[in-house]
Amino acid sequence: MYKQMKARGEDVVGFGAGEPDFPTPERIKAAGIAAIMGDHTRYTPASGLPSLKEAACLRLKLDCGVEYTPDQIVVASGAKHNVYIALMTLCNPGDEVVILAPYWVSYSEMVQQAGAVPVIVAATEAQQFKVSAAQLEAAITENTKVVMLNSPSNPTGMVYSREELQAIADVCVRRNVYVIADEIYCNLIYDDLEFVSFASLGEDVKERTILINGVSKSYAMTGWRVGYAAANKQIAKVMGNYLSHSTSAPSTVSQYAAIEALTGTQEDIDAMRLEFQERRDHLVERMNRIEGVSCLRPQGAFYVMMNMESFIGKEMYGQMIHDDVDFAKLFLEKGKVATVPCSSFAAPGYIRWSYATSMREIDKGLDRLEQFIKNA
Numbered sequence: 101m102y103k104q105m106k107a108r109g110e111d112v113v114g115f116g117a118g119e120p121d122f123p124t125p126e127r128i129k130a131a132g133i134a135a136i137m138g139d140h141t142r143y144t145p146a147s148g149l150p151s152l153k154e155a156a157c158l159r160l161k162l163d164c165g166v167e168y169t170p171d172q173i174v175v176a177s178g179a180k181h182n183v184y185i186a187l188m189t190l191c192n193p194g195d196e197v198v199i200l201a202p203y204w205v206s207y208s209e210m211v212q213q214a215g216a217v218p219v220i221v222a223a224t225e226a227q228q229f230k231v232s233a234a235q236l237e238a239a240i241t242e243n244t245k246v247v248m249l250n251s252p253s254n255p256t257g258m259v260y261s262r263e264e265l266q267a268i269a270d271v272c273v274r275r276n277v278y279v280i281a282d283e284i285y286c287n288l289i290y291d292d293l294e295f296v297s298f299a300s301l302g303e304d305v306k307e308r309t310i311l312i313n314g315v316s317k318s319y320a321m322t323g324w325r326v327g328y329a330a331a332n333k334q335i336a337k338v339m340g341n342y343l344s345h346s347t348s349a350p351s352t353v354s355q356y357a358a359i360e361a362l363t364g365t366q367e368d369i370d371a372m373r374l375e376f377q378e379r380r381d382h383l384v385e386r387m388n389r390i391e392g393v394s395c396l397r398p399q400g401a402f403y404v405m406m407n408m409e410s411f412i413g414k415e416m417y418g419q420m421i422h423d424d425v426d427f428a429k430l431f432l433e434k435g436k437v438a439t440v441p442c443s444s445f446a447a448p449g450y451i452r453w454s455y456a457t458s459m460r461e462i463d464k465g466l467d468r469l470e471q472f473i474k475n476a
């Protein structure tokens with residue numbers, strides 16, 4: 101509906117985007133152009149260019165504190181594609197996959213595509229939206245094959261601490277389950293908070309972890325479609341076979357651009373992170389001053405979950421608000437602001453705002469929220 105309203109020329113403000121609003125840095129674009137002009141336009145090995153695998157190992161060592169060798173890396177068409185082939189590799193029909201929630205909605209869909217059964221374990225706002233090790237342990241059965249973990253998280257922006265991750269890792273090792281650790285937002289962490297990569301918690305943890313990362317979010321490269329996974333050699337090999345007989349590797353040009361992203365200066369991503377942090381501070385501070393709504397202060401990614409529970413069961417603009425979906429729909433219709441209701445992320449009563457948009461748009465959206473609530 102947002103896109104249709106936009107197409108009709110309506111003045112709608114969008115907070116739904118799951119991607120940085122910055123352009124891809126010049127140095128990375130130049131590497132893509134150089135790859136085309138240098139005739140790097142043929143197939144690469146199905147699981148990616150050896151030099152890109154080395155570049156991924158470098159970043160994993162420097163940013164995540166984990167050592168991998170290139171034969172443990174699988175390059176695919178985005179982090180999402182890597183999650184998918186990891187699930188296809190690990191799951192048999194009927195296996196259970198525990199998803200720590202609130203969660204990115206594609207996880208449960210991909211689990212089902214792999215023939216497995218999603219088991220959602222949700223954390224509340226009082227838990228800062230982070231599932232405890234005890235909750236996880238209670239959800240594990242003899243059919244559990246995999247746990248899906250995402251920190252920093254989409255949609256909550258929350259970051260699991262070292263202690264929280266260690267407790268989860270202990271459960272996974274003891275109960276003999278794999279972990280798909282989606283760390284695509286690892287460079288978008290604020291306030292100098294420590295990023296802890298799940299695989300860095302010990303050799304036994306690393307052995308059962310499929311670490312997911314990529315260039316989309318950190319380097320503003322969502323459209324280039326390059327992500328990578330790191331896993332034990334056996335799993336990496338089977339994931340590579342999936343690629344070999346389905347999509348093959350991502351575009352060769354994109355792979356060359358990704359090498360530059362991972363090996364060149366990292367100053368441009370620092371600048372983006374600082375800008376995101378300023379936007380988060382502003383959005384959170386203003387949102388919490390608006391009557392009837394509130395939000396936690398997320399520590400990573402570029403999302404804020406707005407609590408709108410106080411409107412449930414009340415009428416707005418002559419309509420009964422049953423849930424976050426009703427609220428978001430009405431906010432778009434009457435307030436001309438597009439957000440994402442969080443029921444589908446296993447977080448009913450919340451609306452997700454992405455601050456991957458300019459400060460001006462953020463203020464415009466919040467002004468409209470104030471008016472929308474006041475005039476209801």
Ligand SMILES: Cc1ncc(COP(=O)(O)O)c(C=O)c1O
Nearest residue numbers: 118178179180204254314316327
């Ligand atoms: C948690 C999470 N993982 C993966 C992705 C997808 O990343 P990519 O564009 O590299 O496929 C997203 C994008 O929204 C995401 O939020």
